[in-house]
Amino acid sequence: MKIRARFLDISAEPLALMHAEDAAKIGAKDNDRVKIDAKASTTALLNVSDTFGSPGEVILSGVLRRKIAAEDGDEVGVSYASNPESVRSIRRKMDGEALSREEISAIVRDILEGRLSKIEISAWLTALYINGMDLDEIAAFTESMVDTGDRVDFGAASVYDFHSLGGVPGNKITPIVVSIAASAGLMIPKTSSRAISSACGTSDFVETFCNVELRADELKRISQEVGGVLAWGGSMNLAPVDDMVISIEHPLGINPRAQMLASILSKKLAIGATHLVVDIPTGQGTKVPTFEVAKEYARDLMGLGERLNVRVECAITYADQPVGNAIGPILEARECIRILEGDRHPSSVVEKACELAGMILEMGGIPNGGERAREILSSGKALEKFRQIVAAQGGDPGIKSADLVPGRHVADVASAKSGYVHSIKNKDIVAVAKAAGAPADKGAGVLLHKKKGQRVEKGDLLFQIYGDNEAKVARAKELAEKYQPCEIEGMLLKKITSVKTVA
Amino acid sequence: MKIRARFLDISAEPLALMHAEDAAKIGAKDNDRVKIDAKASTTALLNVSDTFGSPGEVILSGVLRRKIAAEDGDEVGVSYASNPESVRSIRRKMDGEALSREEISAIVRDILEGRLSKIEISAWLTALYINGMDLDEIAAFTESMVDTGDRVDFGAASVYDFHSLGGVPGNKITPIVVSIAASAGLMIPKTSSRAISSACGTSDFVETFCNVELRADELKRISQEVGGVLAWGGSMNLAPVDDMVISIEHPLGINPRAQMLASILSKKLAIGATHLVVDIPTGQGTKVPTFEVAKEYARDLMGLGERLNVRVECAITYADQPVGNAIGPILEARECIRILEGDRHPSSVVEKACELAGMILEMGGIPNGGERAREILSSGKALEKFRQIVAAQGGDPGIKSADLVPGRHVADVASAKSGYVHSIKNKDIVAVAKAAGAPADKGAGVLLHKKKGQRVEKGDLLFQIYGDNEAKVARAKELAEKYQPCEIEGMLLKKITSVKTVA
Incomplete structure (x- = not known):
């Protein structure tokens, strides 16, 4: 039918709103699709109503204006259009079948180009969550995701990379690992993410001291000049379909394993990584609750590496409590830089960073990696390399930890009894840090004064809540009193080694 | 934060559109939720963009105007709101767990009240499709759906009802069944649906000769006066959440068994049915492909009946080809009324209607139901009752089949070879009838001249395509030539009994 078009900037989805009569x-x-014909043709998702809009008019989301080359008031053709073929493949995944490379690639492309609706993407993710994918499917999925975005070619024989599955708060090791590896002469163009549901992603704290929003050509130039980089992956067009999928996963609170693995590896393939070390934080309140699940992830990652021609090694790391003492952007940046400056504490951070950097060094042919990493760190060479990276990313070339000052509002949380710290609950610490304003308020977060297994006396400081905004700090303190993230018990149940790293 | 509101009638969902900065x-x-505070408070689904909308303004869908009692330009409070608890239950169903009565009821209520987004409803339906529900869950689901809508109380000890799972085209038996049962003195207030994906639902053809959009009080009055009624269920507020769910199922092409069963039974419970006969059409190209699947449905329906205090009996009926010869609103109405007038053909329709009516009669204590039903039909009493019902619903009290004239554009489809009709593909016949304009064009449809097992000579008429619009009929004919819905083979493979009814 021919009908008058009106454009409204209401959605990033290609929507067409029509009255039920039309x-x-x-x-x-x-929720059907319609074909819209003007100077050019496109397909849009139909929303029907008899309570809004009026017969004789189709309301189109603004994104369609350019696609069909029409203006407000133009007559456009609107007709029924069938679903894309990929909906059939989604249904096949619901039925527990394995999909072909072509089917997976069509789904990824259709998501990227807005041909699948939120309803269909949600069904896809739910089917993936329940029925999963085998490694051949995930490898095809990964490559399809790479194909939707740009690739960076560093013109180097070997490109090293490092990734943490995340889920443990306070995991500020990335700048240390990258600085050590680059200092040893390896090229390590690290892209990181901002927090999705956590209190502070790597990019959230790195951007407190230098620019992380680099273009692909800057990523390449800095890596070639300095060896390492600490960029935010989101500012480049690497496997962009991932971001569209995250916004659907987020309200459901799911991250299907196949999607998670393809997401990680696609970003590594897009920057041409040839060697990859993956940190798998394992423990209560993380994505990976047990050692058995961690081993499955490690096996899958290595199996995918074989299929995708990337050498992958995994480290299962202790994550029953936060890594180090600081959680929140400026607090984590300060703790991280202090270690680069030579501080031996918190030892959990120092140990974890050096062990993981050591694995990368060994992949690069440098023997006794962990030991070598400790030497590079204590010699000051890692700090020097770090400052070069910061300078190349527009930060202060003489950066020091004392420059980083957390929020001026501070609330102390003390122990109500004497005993031993029995547990520090990751999820509750994250909730408190977020309530204080992290990651958007850079000065907000939590600073732990006691870790698991330590003795406390009644009235001792357990942790402090920092923030840029007094009301938020007060609210965070209320939450801390409600959640009690640090549990104190009357006796030591078990001696906990401060860190356990398993290659 | 306080922000200026603008209302736009863009969605039936409670949406809030905000710029990424805000x-x-x-x-x-x-896809998070936000709380909106003005004179009243409510929750809306957040859509974020940095390409449309502008900072400092929140665009709210028109449905929220009344809910928060605000006007364009008012300052409203907008703050982050957590997901409803029911999202956790949806995730539990994804994990294959059984849900409690309270969890199921919360999901149903949250769908009804717009608290769950399309993303979440889609995940729910996908999880239901894959992981299913046990009968206790489905019974709770059914009751929760009843609770979302109105109930009609007929003040009668026994209320009879009849339902067909559908999926077979040409199934125009409902007016015959209802007229026979009502003529025998049983109260049978039948509500039907319009086509969802088929060429013609019961209400689509009944409304060609009387009004089907009845209010609940009219349904009650007519049933009490005449004994039977042929209403469209959608015009009453019976288990309304079902319609919201259908619009999400439709693009996915799924109808999870639990949802389907709860949907059927909730509408029966809402009108207080005490006795229910369910027709399960079974065959290629229907919802129920095999006898084994049909038996599972029958077992589930009877198990649910026990839990819900409704006596349920099921008939597994032959559905490898359309029922009777006519598919499409006026064509089906004409065929149906001809049978009430005494026509013995098509015998498949006569037999099926009488067998099912007979089951209802027997549930009502009338022995030899099938025989009794045939007597009521051939005596003209069913026609008399039918005309009373039509008159009560505002139709012509002297209605006759000759009043129903199908579309004036007709295309003949002849056999390209001699042989026997090997199959008539339900889905293809439906596609052709829809292409011709059914169910919206009342005169459109397909009239079969040969059924399975019949001998045809080259050039014999196989079927005719009717339509109100010449171009649509031409397009339907092209489709018929492409699909070849009637397969002709050189020899009779197997003699097919015209109908097989299994109680």
């Missing part, structure tokens, strides 16, 4: 005329229903 | 300030992401 929709019935073309035999289309709510 | 969303970041309140720590909310795309």
Whole structure:
């Protein structure tokens, strides 16, 4: 039918809003697709209503204006369009079948180009969550995701990379690992993410002392000049379909294993990584609760590496409590830089960073990696390399930890009894740090004064809540009193080694 | 934060559109929820963008105007709101767990009240499709759906009802069944649906000769006066959550068994049915492909009946080809009324209607139900009752089949070779009838001249395509030539009994 078009900037999705009377005329229903014909043609998702809009008019989201080369008031053709073929493949995944490379690639492309609706993407992710994918499917999935974005070619024989599955708060090791590896002469163009549901992603704290929003050509130039880089992956067009998927996963609170693995590896393939070390934090309140699950992830990652021609090694790391003492952007940046400056504490951070950097060094042919990493760190060479990276990313070339000053509002949380710290609950610490304003408020977060297994006396300081905003700090303190993230018990149940790293 | 509101009638969902800058300030992401505070408070689904909308303004869908009692330009409070608890239950169903009565009821209520987004409802349906529900869950689900809508109380000890799982085209038996049962003195207030994906639902053809959009009080009055009624269920507020769910199922092409069973039974419970006969059409190209699957449905329906205090009996019926010869609103109405007038053909329709009516009669204590049903039909009493019902619903009290005239554009489809009709593909016949304009064009449809097992000579008429619009009929004919819905083979493979009814 021919109908008058009106454009409204209401959605990033290609939507067409029609009155029920008009929709019935073309035999289309709510959430169907329609073909829109003007100077050019496109497909849009139909929303039908008899309570808003009026017959004789189709409301199109603004993104379609350019696609069909039409203006407000133009007559456009609207007709029923069938679903894309990929909906059939989604249904096959619901039925527990394995999908072909072509089917997976069509789904990824259709998500990227807005041809699949939120309803269909949600069904896809739910089916993936429940029925999973085998490694051949995940490898095809990964490559399809790479194909949707740009690739960076460093013109180097070997490109090293490092990734943490995340889920443990306070994991500020990335700048240390990258600085050590680059200092040893390896090229390590590290892209990181911002927090999705956590209190502070790597990019959230790195951007407190230098620019992380680099273009692909800057990533390349800095890596070639300095050897290492600490960029935010989101500012480049690497496997962009991932970001579209995250916004659907987020409200459901799911991250299907196949999607998670393809997401990690696609970003590594896009920057041409040939060697990859993956940190798998394992423990209560993380994504990976047990050692058995961690081993499965490690096996899958290595199996995918074989299929995708990337050498992958994994470290299962202790994550029953936060890594180090600081959680939140400026607090984590300060703790991280202090270690680069030579501080031996918190030892959990120092140990974890050196062990993981050591694995990368060994992949690069440098023997006794962990030992060599400790030497590079204590010699001051890692700090020097770090400062070069910071300078190349527009930060202060003489950066020091004392420059980083957390929020001026501070609330102390003391122990209500004497005993031993029995547990520090990751999820609750994250909730408190977020309530204080992290990661958007850079000065907000939590600073732990006691870790698991330590003795406390009644009235001792357990942790401090920092923030840029007094009301938020007060709210965070209320939350801390409600959640009690540090549990104190009357006796030591078991001696906990401060860190356990398993290669 | 306080922000200026603008209302736009863009969605039936409670949406809030915010610029990414503002969303970041309140720590909310795309597809999160936000609390909106004005004179009253409510929750809306957040859509975030940095390409449309502008900072300092929140665009709210028109449905929220009344809910928060605000006007364009008013300052409203917007803050992050957590997901409803029911999202956790959806995730539990994804994990294959059984849900409690309370969890199921919360999901149903949250769908009804717009608290769950399309993303979440889609995940719910996908999880239901894959992981299913046990009968106790489905019974709770059914009761929760009843609770979302109105109930009609007929003040009768026994209320009879009849339902067909559908999926077979040409199944125009409902008016015959209802007229026979009502003529025998049983109260049978039948509500039907319009086509969802088929060429013609019961209400689509009944409304060609009387009004089907009845209010609950009319349904009650007519049933009490005449004994039977032929209403469209959608015009009453019976288990309304079902319609919201259908619009999400439709693009996915799924109808999870639990949802389907709860949907059927909730509408029966809402009108207080005490006795229910369910027709399970079984065959290629229907919802129920095999006898084994049909038996599972029958067992489930009877098990649910026990739990819900409704006596349920099921008939597994032959559905490898359309029922009777006519597919499409006026064509089906004409065929149906001809049978009430005494026509013995098509015998498949006569037999099926009488067998099912007979089951209802027997449930009502009338012995030899099938025989009794045939007597009521051939005596003209069913026609008399039918005309009373039609008159009560505002139709012509002297209605006759000759009043129903199908579309004036007709295309003949002849056999390209001699042989026997080997199959008539339900889905293809439906596609052709829809292409011709059914169900929106009342005169459109397909009239079969040969059924399975019949001998045809080259050039014999196989079927005719009717339509109100010449171009649509031409397009339907092209489709028929492409699909070849009637397969002709050189020899009779197997003699097919015209109908097989299994109680």
